[in-house]
Amino acid sequence: MLKLDKLTRRFGDNLAVSDANLTIPDGQMVGIIGRSGAGKSTLLRLLNRLIDPSDGQILFGDNDIARLKGKELRAWRSDCAMIFQQFNLVGRLDVVTNVLTGRLHDMPAWRTVAQVFTPRERAFAIQALDRLGMAHTALQRAETLSGGQQQRVAIARALAQEPKILLADEPIASLDPMNAKVVMDALRDINRQDGITVICNLHTLDTARSYCDRIVGMQDGRIVFDGTPDLLTNAMAREIYGAEAEEAFNEAATSTAIPTSEPVPARVPA
Amino acid sequence: MTDIPMRGGSAGASGDAPFDAVSTFERHRAELKASKRVWNMLTLGAFTIALGLSIWISNFYPERLAEGVPRIFEYFATILPDLQWDQLFEGRDAQGNAVPGSITFWYTDFWTYVELLLETILMAITATLLGAAVAFVLSFPAAANLAPNGWAYWFSRRFLEFCRGVPEILLALVFVFAIGIGPLAGVLAIAIHTGGALGKLFAEVNENASDRPVEGITAVGGSWTERMLYGVVPQVMPNFFSYAMLRFEINVRASSIIGFVGAGGIGAELNRVISFYSDDRVLAVLILVILMVTIIDLISEDIRHRFIGKENF
Amino acid sequence: MRMASIDTVDAGQIAAVRATHPRAFRTGLDEVRKWAPWVIAIAYVIGSLIYFDVHLLFQASERALRLLRAMVVWEDMANWQYANIYKGIAQTLAMAFLGTLLGTIGSLFVGFLAAKNVMPIRIVRQMVRRFLDVLRGIDQLVWGLVFVRAVGLGPLAGVLAIFISDLGTLSKLYSEAIENIDRKQVEGVRATGAGPFAVIRYGYLPQVLPVFISQSLYFWESNTRSATILGIVGAGGIGMILIERFRAQLYDQVFFVVLNVLVLIFAIDWLSKRIRLWAIGEKSH
Numbered sequence: 001m002l003k004l005d006k007l008t009r010r011f012g013d014n015l016a017v018s019d020a021n022l023t024i025p026d027g028q029m030v031g032i033i034g035r036s037g038a039g040k041s042t043l044l045r046l047l048n049r050l051i052d053p054s055d056g057q058i059l060f061g062d063n064d065i066a067r068l069k070g071k072e073l074r075a076w077r078s079d080c081a082m083i084f085q086q087f088n089l090v091g092r093l094d095v096v097t098n099v100l101t102g103r104l105h106d107m108p109a110w111r112t113v114a115q116v117f118t119p120r121e122r123a124f125a126i127q128a129l130d131r132l133g134m135a136h137t138a139l140q141r142a143e144t145l146s147g148g149q150q151q152r153v154a155i156a157r158a159l160a161q162e163p164k165i166l167l168a169d170e171p172i173a174s175l176d177p178m179n180a181k182v183v184m185d186a187l188r189d190i191n192r193q194d195g196i197t198v199i200c201n202l203h204t205l206d207t208a209r210s211y212c213d214r215i216v217g218m219q220d221g222r223i224v225f226d227g228t229p230d231l232l233t234n235a236m237a238r239e240i241y242g243a244e245a246e247e248a249f250n251e252a253a254t255s256t257a258i259p260t261s262e263p264v265p266a267r268v269p270a
Numbered sequence: 271m272t273d274i275p276m277r278g279g280s281a282g283a284s285g286d287a288p289f290d291a292v293s294t295f296e297r298h299r300a301e302l303k304a305s306k307r308v309w310n311m312l313t314l315g316a317f318t319i320a321l322g323l324s325i326w327i328s329n330f331y332p333e334r335l336a337e338g339v340p341r342i343f344e345y346f347a348t349i350l351p352d353l354q355w356d357q358l359f360e361g362r363d364a365q366g367n368a369v370p371g372s373i374t375f376w377y378t379d380f381w382t383y384v385e386l387l388l389e390t391i392l393m394a395i396t397a398t399l400l401g402a403a404v405a406f407v408l409s410f411p412a413a414a415n416l417a418p419n420g421w422a423y424w425f426s427r428r429f430l431e432f433c434r435g436v437p438e439i440l441l442a443l444v445f446v447f448a449i450g451i452g453p454l455a456g457v458l459a460i461a462i463h464t465g466g467a468l469g470k471l472f473a474e475v476n477e478n479a480s481d482r483p484v485e486g487i488t489a490v491g492g493s494w495t496e497r498m499l500y501g502v503v504p505q506v507m508p509n510f511f512s513y514a515m516l517r518f519e520i521n522v523r524a525s526s527i528i529g530f531v532g533a534g535g536i537g538a539e540l541n542r543v544i545s546f547y548s549d550d551r552v553l554a555v556l557i558l559v560i561l562m563v564t565i566i567d568l569i570s571e572d573i574r575h576r577f578i579g580k581e582n583f
Numbered sequence: 584m585r586m587a588s589i590d591t592v593d594a595g596q597i598a599a600v601r602a603t604h605p606r607a608f609r610t611g612l613d614e615v616r617k618w619a620p621w622v623i624a625i626a627y628v629i630g631s632l633i634y635f636d637v638h639l640l641f642q643a644s645e646r647a648l649r650l651l652r653a654m655v656v657w658e659d660m661a662n663w664q665y666a667n668i669y670k671g672i673a674q675t676l677a678m679a680f681l682g683t684l685l686g687t688i689g690s691l692f693v694g695f696l697a698a699k700n701v702m703p704i705r706i707v708r709q710m711v712r713r714f715l716d717v718l719r720g721i722d723q724l725v726w727g728l729v730f731v732r733a734v735g736l737g738p739l740a741g742v743l744a745i746f747i748s749d750l751g752t753l754s755k756l757y758s759e760a761i762e763n764i765d766r767k768q769v770e771g772v773r774a775t776g777a778g779p780f781a782v783i784r785y786g787y788l789p790q791v792l793p794v795f796i797s798q799s800l801y802f803w804e805s806n807t808r809s810a811t812i813l814g815i816v817g818a819g820g821i822g823m824i825l826i827e828r829f830r831a832q833l834y835d836q837v838f839f840v841v842l843n844v845l846v847l848i849f850a851i852d853w854l855s856k857r858i859r860l861w862a863i864g865e866k867s868h
């Protein structure tokens with residue numbers, strides 16, 4: 001169970017995340033929505049500890065993640081995989097090596113420096129790639145893949161970490177609808193089949209509604225909504241998104257709903 | 271909101287505002303021109319004074335030039351070999367003596383020179399490798415975006431500055447004193463200077479590397495070293511390689527003169543023939559040095575291009 | 584198809600993956616290809632260092648200590664002949680200034696002669712270029728030595744050495760800058776019926792002048808550095824004093840001189856940066 005207690009992050013006078021309280025049981029799929037600048041990315045980065053909180057606690061079991069340092073901090077990051085909007089792969093390394101970097105944390109130092117991976121690690125990496133249908137690209141350079149393919153490789157890298165939690169910061173924001181659906185389906189499979197908690201920043205409402213068990217709405221750094229998709233009324237959503245409402249409701253843009261596929265159940269009427 | 275029409279109104283009403291603007295403009299322009307003129311005069315004055323002082327201090331007088339310049343041409347005449355067409359390709363005679371006028375005679379010490387040239391190249395390779403290794407290691411803490419902490423950044427920066435600030439030949443002088451005459455002094459001197467020069471360039475390359483892969487490696491739980499090795503190195507390696515090859519070309523030149531202070535290579539021989547003889551031996555060595563430098567440049571350029579070609583498929 | 588943990592990946596699964604994706608596993612040849620460059624480079628460095636008598640380095644402690652001591656313990660400072668030192672520094676500055684200036688003036692002519700778009704006669708251009716190659720092929724220090732032989736010890740030889748080696752390099756850079764200019768502006772001047780010198784004055788110079796100034800300033804910086812060591816071969820400047828006192832084993836004075844030289848070099852770098860900024864508004868580096 002992941003518990004945020006009064007989690008706060010300031011950038012100068014700007015409260016990017018302010019007094020966030022949240023309890024997320026294991027195995028849940030959570031979508032975080034909110035307009036640009038609401039603090040979604042900051043919240044995820046705090047969870048992975050890419051940035052340090054200014055105040056408050058992040059409890060995972062009995063551990064206060066917010067206080068971790070050095071080796072323990074790196075161990076936490078390897079338990080808490082992160083997917084980025086821009087994939088953040090090492091473009092000049094081949095795909096399988098990119099996935100293998102997910103194992104770095106468990107390797108002895110000499111092997112990481114010499115870039116020596118065992119056959120077992122390689123087999124595991126290929127299995128992870130195979131699960132996302134990317135095993136055939138294993139020897140290609142990551143930068144030669146399309147965006148959607150790169151994001152799947154990034155998810156394979158996350159799987160290679162054997163994470164307890166998977167964070168995804170707008171994983172589909174730079175993908176076309178087809179690829180967006182593939183990626184979101186993969187995240188849902190990982191959540192359903194492996195029981196890994198998935199916390200996902202999303203820009204479009206319908207995606208959040210159709211994939212997530214629970215939706216958290218953020219506004220100016222505060223959590224203003226927390227509940228199941230059917231509790232998120234239209235009025236509520238409009239308030240969360242404010243001026244950006246039209247864009248968020250527009251399902252044609254960066255949405256996972258493909259015209260040819262069957263309609264996703266909980267759609268917001270236009 | 272209200273001051274906009276007001277401003278428009280007053281300009282239209284009084285009618286002297288445009289006139290004012292023009293005169294103000296003219297006045298500013300005049301002032302600017304005047305201040306520019308003052309600046310130009312000052313610069314010209316400073317330049318003239320610097321020029322006068324320089325001529326005076328370095329004895330750069332017409333009569334000395336008139337006296338010296340002909341001697342330069344005389345000198346170049348003395349170092350030309352006395353080659354004869356009919357004997358140009360004559361070998362050695364029965365007693366093992368070369369015939370005057372032949373290339374063999376001109377290049378009596380050919381194999382000594384070749385040995386020294388090879389030593390020169392070896393020195394350059396070793397120094398480049400050693401220097402590049404130092405530069406590689408220090409370029410990460412010396413990159414503002416990658417340094418693990420302020421101290422490491424400050425120390426690596428200052429160290430690299432020192433290494434590249436002191437001229438190679440000065441370092442060579444010190445090493446020759448400390449460890450004796452020989453190529454080792456030259457190798458160490460050039461290696462240190464290379465470390466500083468390449469380290470700065472490498473650090474700049476690192477600072478321009480994308481931080482997305484680095485963030486990716488951070489997020490999987492990578493340590494600082496792993497972030498550098500997996501996140502940065504693959505991005506910067508092609509640039510590092512090109513810079514190191516360019517430095518190698520420079521180092522071949524450096525190691526061919528570092529022998530002037532006794533630090534090995536062809537330089538000592540060059541110094542000796544120029545200082546003690548003024549005959550065709552000077553030109554003999556000079557030609558070989560120029561040939562070596564040119565050939566190395568060509569090879570290195572070829573390797574660089576091939577490498578870049580391969581990098582881009 | 585949930586993902587098993589890595590610990591449950593057994594030999595059978597590894598074999599199965601290896602069978603379907605053999606290239607994802609490394610063969611012996613892959614390993615050789617990966618490690619060979621490293622092994623060769625390291626073996627080469629070690630081998631060459633042994634060949635260069637690296638053991639000398641570990642026997643140098645006594646003399647190295649003497650040098651280190653001289654860095655901190657300065658003796659007999661009243662008799663250091665400061666006038667001599669600062670005269671040497673002045674000479675260094677003068678040599679660099681004059682050498683760069685002459686090199687710049689010379690390159691202005693030679694650079695145009697070597698540029699394809701200004702000098703249409705191929706044979707002249709090629710000859711000029713080969714001549715420049717030779718000038719560049721010989722190191723400044725060697726030129727210094729040669730000029731010492733020709734005009735005697737002293738700064739004049741240094742000025743000439745800087746001039747000649749700058750002529751070789753600057754001319755080449757200048758000619759490249761000239762070849763890279765925008766043709767339309769030149770055409771415009773030529774269309775007014777201007778003669779060849781007017782074309783160069785109004786068509787070419789405005790375009791290339793900023794590049795020329797900036798290049799020459801860089802060379803001024805770098806020549807200040809090299810003018811400090813030209814004295815080692817007797818071509819004037821602080822280097823002569825440096826090597827004299829080094830030979831006389833006055834290491835504390837040598838260290839003092841080196842400190843002065845470093846300050847000088849930093850000062851010139853700073854000044855050159857300011858001038859570049861002021862003259863052409865270019866942000867340096």
Ligand SMILES: Nc1ncnc2c1ncn2[C@@H]1O[C@H](COP(=O)(O)OP(=O)(O)OP(=O)(O)O)[C@@H](O)[C@H]1O
Pocket residue numbers: 011014015016034035036037038039040041042043
């Ligand atoms: N490194 C930083 N330095 C300063 N301010 C920052 C930094 N990162 C984020 N902020 C600020 O924190 C606030 C929240 O930013 P955040 O990136 O979390 O928003 P977001 O909800 O992810 O927006 P988007 O949907 O555009 O990605 C913004 O006001 C932003 O300007």
Ligand SMILES: [Mg+2]
Pocket residue numbers: 040041042169170
């Ligand atoms: Mg964001």
